[in-house]
Amino acid sequence: GENVEQHPSTLSVQEGDSAVIKCTYSDSASNYFPWYKQELGKRPQLIIDIRSNVGEKKDQRIAVTLNKTAKHFSLHITETQPEDSAVYFCAASYRSDNNDMRFGAGTRLTVKP
Amino acid sequence: GAVVSQHPSWVICKSGTSVKIECRSLDFQATTMFWYRQFPKQSLMLMATSNEGSKATYEQGVEKDKFLINHASLTLSTLTVTSAHPEDSSFYICSASRSSGQYFGPGTRLTVT
Numbered sequence: 001g002e003n004v005e006q007h008p009s010t011l012s013v014q015e016g017d018s019a020v021i022k023c024t025y026s027d028s029a030s031n032y033f034p035w036y037k038q039e040l041g042k043r044p045q046l047i048i049d050i051r052s053n054v055g056e057k058k059d060q061r062i063a064v065t066l067n068k069t070a071k072h073f074s075l076h077i078t079e080t081q082p083e084d085s086a087v088y089f090c091a092a093s094y095r096s097d098n099n100d101m102r103f104g105a106g107t108r109l110t111v112k113p
Numbered sequence: 114g115a116v117v118s119q120h121p122s123w124v125i126c127k128s129g130t131s132v133k134i135e136c137r138s139l140d141f142q143a144t145t146m147f148w149y150r151q152f153p154k155q156s157l158m159l160m161a162t163s164n165e166g167s168k169a170t171y172e173q174g175v176e177k178d179k180f181l182i183n184h185a186s187l188t189l190s191t192l193t194v195t196s197a198h199p200e201d202s203s204f205y206i207c208s209a210s211r212s213s214g215q216y217f218g219p220g221t222r223l224t225v226t
Binding site for chain 2: 034036041042043044045046049089100101102103104105106108
């Protein structure tokens with residue numbers, strides 16, 4: 001089955017700096033890669049996703065890149081703000097209906113004001 | 114759109130009793146829902162996939178008879194933790210799948226005393 005690894009487990013940046021979180025996956029059939037943000041005690045929220053037919057996707061300050069050959073994808077947050085502080089999870093799914101997703105272990109991002 | 118609710122948000126029960134958690138998709142129909150378990154500072158661990166009108170598919174290591182899942186309609190899946198023990202204390206989160214992604218409920222914090 002799919003195995004998703006995520007690094008780093010914790011990340012601390014200064015407000016205004018960029019943050020990058022990386023994930024690798026094992027199943028080359030995976031074709032859907034979402035990123036979730038989870039604040040303490042709350043539900044994971046989908047913040048951006050990318051499909052295997054696209055190499056990069058951007059939404060304001062966040063972007064995701066995908067390298068299918070190397071089987072890794074990354075989340076980039078620019079101009080970080082304190083409210084970006086949360087745990088971020090990557091995931092991978094090989095089903096077109098996005099089912100059967102496997103999650104990475106999570107990255108705790110802290111943005112210092 | 115894509116709102117998922119969960120009830121209750123938290124529950125405390127005595128060891129040996131059973132607890133039912135409900136997951137509802139409020140503004141869309143979900144043929145597939147998922148149940149996850151999350152320990153403090155850890156990732157989302159998929160417990161089972163709930164399929165409307167059929168038996169749930171459980172992940173390896175998850176006891177079917179202990180975690181009963183019923184998906185009786187396109188908007189409701191229930192998870193019943195039977196004969197709960199303190200080690201079952203955790204944060205249980207459901208999600209519902211649609212073409213635009215997977216959307217999570219707010220979670221249920223279960224404490225077994």
